[in-house]
Amino acid sequence: MRKYLFAGNWKMNKTLKEVEDYFDKFLKKLSEINLSDREIMIAPPFTSLAYCQSILKDKPLKLGAQNSCWEEKGAFTGEISPKMLKELGVEYVILGHSERRHIFGETNEIIARRVEGVYKFGLIPILCVGETLEERNKGKTLEVVETQLSEGLKAIKEIKENEPVIAYEPVWAIGTGITATPEQAEEVHLFIREKLKKLYSEEIAGKIRILYGGSVTPDNIKDLMKKPNIDGVLVGGASLDPEKFFKICSIKVEKE
Numbered sequence: 001m002r003k004y005l006f007a008g009n010w011k012m013n014k015t016l017k018e019v020e021d022y023f024d025k026f027l028k029k030l031s032e033i034n035l036s037d038r039e040i041m042i043a044p045p046f047t048s049l050a051y052c053q054s055i056l057k058d059k060p061l062k063l064g065a066q067n068s069c070w071e072e073k074g075a076f077t078g079e080i081s082p083k084m085l086k087e088l089g090v091e092y093v094i095l096g097h098s099e100r101r102h103i104f105g106e107t108n109e110i111i112a113r114r115v116e117g118v119y120k121f122g123l124i125p126i127l128c129v130g131e132t133l134e135e136r137n138k139g140k141t142l143e144v145v146e147t148q149l150s151e152g153l154k155a156i157k158e159i160k161e162n163e164p165v166i167a168y169e170p171v172w173a174i175g176t177g178i179t180a181t182p183e184q185a186e187e188v189h190l191f192i193r194e195k196l197k198k199l200y201s202e203e204i205a206g207k208i209r210i211l212y213g214g215s216v217t218p219d220n221i222k223d224l225m226k227k228p229n230i231d232g233v234l235v236g237g238a239s240l241d242p243e244k245f246f247k248i249c250s251i252k253v254e255k256e
């Protein structure tokens with residue numbers, strides 16, 4: 001069985017003081033979550049990673065980063081390397097997020113290099129894919145997702161362990177309060193799983209976790225998680241509130 005992954009993407013939010021307050025509350029509750037079937041991960045801004053590493057020592061909470069360069073070091077102003085992230089206890093790296101693609105112009109080519117670099121360093125990339133509203137309305141959802149997926153993974157020819165994670169995040173659902181219905185999400189997740197079988201193998205595709213992201217809340221998490229190919233969630237806004245994120249992470253998963 002795939003271990004569920006409940007991941008929080010804090011984006012560009014929280015000063016160090018706010019991070020302290022958050023963990024004060026969240027860590028008290030963490031012991032109430034049954035972690036036998038799931039992992040919980042938080043990706044704070046780079047500026048609080050060192051603090052998070054110190055406070056999360058011996059805690060069953062995984063640390064993520066929100067981007068990474070592919071090189072170990074060098075003249076890449078403004079970038080952070082996978083080696084630096086590893087040193088800070090980071091295990092997961094979110095890559096190809098729609099905000100990176102649409103606000104900062106990251107292409108499939110750049111994202112593929114990042115995915116490869118991170119994977120080679122033994123970190124787990126979370127490759128985000130998803131269509132805009134316009135693309136959905138034109139019936140292009142699966143085509144867009146297929147391209148982003150195969151282009152983003154193209155440098156990873158073989159997967160032996162540390163399978164990458166895929167996050168399906170429809171752009172129209174991010175930060176809008178409009179969640180994809182569980183059926184809409186499942187359709188794309190199943191499509192991704194089938195595509196992964198062709199790219200790798202049935203066995204590997206069966207191990208890769210596919211997360212849903214886009215306006216996930218404590219109210220809609222249960223129905224989303226019922227779907228067989230939804231293995232977890234990537235939460236933005238609701239992960240900023242320790243109580244809401246706790247509610248999301250602690251739900252009982254009941255598959256259809």
Ligand code: 13P
Binds near residue numbers: 009097174177237238
């Ligand atoms: P929201 O949960 O705020 O819609 O953001 C989703 C997201 O982009 C997670 O990466």
